[in-house]
Amino acid sequence: MELVARVDKHVTAGPDIGLSGLGCFIVTKPFILSIVNVIFTVEIVLLQGLSSTTGPCTKT
Numbered sequence: 001m002e003l004v005a006r007v008d009k010h011v012t013a014g015p016d017i018g019l020s021g022l023g024c025f026i027v028t029k030p031f032i033l034s035i036v037n038v039i040f041t042v043e044i045v046l047l048q049g050l051s052s053t054t055g056p057c058t059k060t
Contacts, residue, residue, distance in 0.1 A: 018028035 018026045018031070020026050
């Protein structure tokens with residue numbers, strides 16, 4: 001049990017793993033997933049807006 005605790009501590013206390021931008025920042029997996037999520041959400045909203053404006057015209 002002590003071995004599992006030591007391994008867990010070593011893994012969680014280690015440096016961030018990801019792409020480094022000239023040593024100034026690290027792009028990690030959660031950051032990339034957040035960016036993909038934002039892009040996907042914006043696309044869905046834009047597509048919904050386009051489909052509502054190109055629907056059948058009703059003159060009042």
